Structures are given as structure tokens and as C-alpha cells.
Amino acid sequence: MPELPEVETVVRGLNEQVKGREVLALVHCAPHLRRRDARLPSLVGEQFIEFTRRGKYIIARLSSARQLLIHLRMSGRLLLLPPAKKRDKHAHLILRLSNTGEHLIFHDTRKFGVVEFLDERHSGFHSLGPEATRITGSQLTGAMKGVKRSIKAFLLDQTKLAGIGNIYADEALHRAGIRPARLAMRIKPGEARVLARAIRLILQSAIRRMGTTFDSYIGVNGKPGEYSRHLKVYNRKGDACRRCGSTIRKTRVAGRGTHYCPGCQF
């Protein structure tokens, strides 16, 4: 579900609505989360100082100087809601917050998401590549040298570039006119510059529109993202390309559903 623009939208929502508030009680903590980090109950009494983002990770800085790391993976959501009579079966962490008594809820249908205190053993977090929002053509060219995988697989590799997921990989490659299956090492420096620019512009635009809701993503305030209407290839199999009119195809690249236009991507 959430890629960089969606995670950025969630972080902004948290800074608007949750920053400065204190955890009054641990209303619920699911066993699978507690198994990963038995310290979660010690959130009680903590104040949320600030929320930041690195790649697709959310980091909450806490009053104890500890940091809480949250990754939404495929289906995670963070929601601020009034206490409900009946607990949703996918609400795996529920915190009661100061001032209003509202609940901050980690909701995650597929249970891939992670909420735990940040420490040294988070290899994924500590090995993230540069932020995709600031990637340059020469950085891309350097990182793609000798890479025998597809450009799509490269873009999805968080150690090379942090924040891109399946939707924005397809969108950026379409904007840059590059086929997803091309080998990364075969992308010329000029194309890398165009691709880097496409990545920056698309992410920026998607952040402005509060992300993409394809299926289940919603922000802290429950609102869906509006970038969905601007997608050029993702989920548009069989439709006409808005740039050249050819029919959008869906294939499989790097083990992921991959959309591209045969008429304007080479």
C-alpha cells in the first residue's frame, strides 16, 4: 500500500494531530506485535515529540529520547479516532491519547506492518539508500553501474533508493519513457537524468495530492489520496496511454505486476 508520498502524508497528519500528546493508556496490543517488541507497553507515559520519515519508515521521537519505528508495509494504517464500542479485529495497537481521550490506532489487515522501538538491529532501516525525493541523475548512473537486474527491480531496492514502491516505479518509468524490463546497467546517463527528474516530480506531485489510494490506503484523518486520478499507467491495463494513445500493457517484472506503454517507453 503505502509508498513515500503516502507515508509522508501520514507523517504530516501525525504532526498536525498527534504531536505533543501523551499516551495515557495501552488499550490494546496484539500478540504478534508484542512478540516482536515486548517493550510496547512502556509507551504509556510517553509524549510524542515529533514524527519524521525516512524512506517508507515513520519515526516517532518520544519524550524518553527513545524512537518508535513504524512501517506500514502493505496494509498498515495509522488512524486517530474516538473510542469505539467494539474493537475492529484489525486494530492491532490502540493507544489512548491525552487531551481528548481519542485513540491512535495501528490498523493492519495483513499484519505485515511493524511497530517497535528503534535499535541497532534494524538492518533494513540502517541500510536505506538516498531519499528518492532528492535523487539526481549522476547518483542514479553511479548506483546502476554493473547492475544486471531490471531498472524496475533497481528502483524497488530500498538500499539503492529509499521510498519508491510498485506504483511510483511504474509511473516514473512511464514519464521517463523507459521500459521496466530494461537492464539497469544499460540505462544511459542522459536517460538517468530524465528518470531522476521524473521520480522527483512525480513524488512531489503525489505528496501535494496526499498520495494515491488504489485500494485501501487512507490518511490519519481517514481521507483517501487524490493522486489516483493522475496515474498514467498503474492499474490502467487495456486503457489508452494519455501521451501516445497506445494500449497500456500489464506484465510481470521483478516478480511484481508491472504496467507500461508499448508506444512511448523504450
Next chain:
DNA sequence: ATTCTCACCTGTTAGC
């Protein structure tokens, strides 16, 4: 070292 495949879990949808 790098790249690929599968597993994680639940819900939805495409295809028969």
C-alpha cells in the same frame, strides 16, 4: 556479491 524466490496474512476479484 548479487539476484531470485518464497514466505509472511487476509481480503478481494478474475476466471471458470
Next chain:
DNA sequence: TGCTAACAGGTGAGAA
């Protein structure tokens, strides 16, 4: 209409 299989926005472990 009903059943089954395939697929879904991510990543980590282990195999090639």
C-alpha cells in the same frame, strides 16, 4: 451464482 486460484501498494530470509 458459487467455487477456486491468483493477486494485492513491502520486505527479509534463504537459496541459487
